[in-house]
Amino acid sequence: MSEKKEYVTYGSCCPGTPGAKKDITTCNFMLAPMAGNFEEIILGALKKLDTSHVWTHTDRMGTVYRGRMEDVLDAVMACFAYAYRPDVHMTLEMNLSHGCPGDHDADFVLSEEAKPANEEGLKNVHFPVDCRWELYPLGSDDYMKGIADIVNHSIDLGLYKETGHGGTILHGDVHELFDYFRWVFGQCKANFSHFAMEITMVVNAPD
């Protein structure tokens, strides 16, 4: 008798119907400080920020935050900023998603505080960031027009550098980029039932 395998089905999900009924944003992210003391930098940053507004899980594949979009972006930005060293080349790879039909109302914090937990501590933190990102509106026929409108706003803001193969290249201060992605997220929530975005930020790249 062969062993019965446990296959995935993603529930009784159907496009256009988020699996979670609550307004949960998920961010999977990974910091990679290219220095011998990477553990100290990553663990120090994870400990320094205030995660009281998000659900968190860290393992060898990085960290997951789940909660309100504003709180999730605030927590990831805090982690990035607290890991930043002026002399260390570092990447932050993050995958944000919302409305996945396979998601569930589990593993989340939805804070009722108006203000994200780390906003105050971050307001004077500034450093330049290079960024590549891709937006994936799922289950929509008109997704390329939606993406173009969103990218064009980065041109208005002066953050757009170029259209690369398979993604868009931006450059700006860390606050400008996170503010833009907050705006992008709002646009996507208004227009797409399920979407994901992949954002890679780079600091202190050697010339």
Add this chain to the structure above:
Amino acid sequence: MSEKKEYVTYGSCCPGTPGAKKDITTCNFMLAPMAGNFEEIILGALKKLDTSHVWTHTDRMGTVYRGRMEDVLDAVMACFAYAYRPDVHMTLEMNLSHGCPGDHDADFVLSEEAKPANEEGLKNVHFPVDCRWELYPLGSDDYMKGIADIVNHSIDLGLYKETGHGGTILHGDVHELFDYFRWVFGQCKANFSHFAMEITMVVNAPD
């Protein structure tokens, strides 16, 4: 008189119609060896592999390879393997895409050699890899079923570890994972006009 801005439109693209007429696969990737000699490791790997079967471009946002799917995956795997050090924690973040309506028949090499350029040199290279990945079939209504079928094949192969929030976690030898993603790519080309996948591989993560 205000300056006229150059907005993006992604041409006259429409979902279901790839912008490039040729069978071009794009991979944007970034290696992050977490060690003081990261530049030596990355540049050494980029120089060691044979890139004669792919179009390549490297800048501060990483490297792009464009060509046949088999050659692109071969080149990325060679770069990863040649950067691998048994004592260095490293991530490889790669974004693969095919069939984008905004793509063009430019910046590519389509080799006519049956065998990928680095296959022979890699056949005895083995190391364990942790992996998180996400698949995005664009412009399709039935995408969640398509994703589940593809993930279930990783269960059959013994590579599946768990379904994380917003992605799937795999573990296996570097060859097993690249073989699986070659199979995934073939399945996607047969079923989806436009798709992208985001794959993050991790080696030597501290416990």
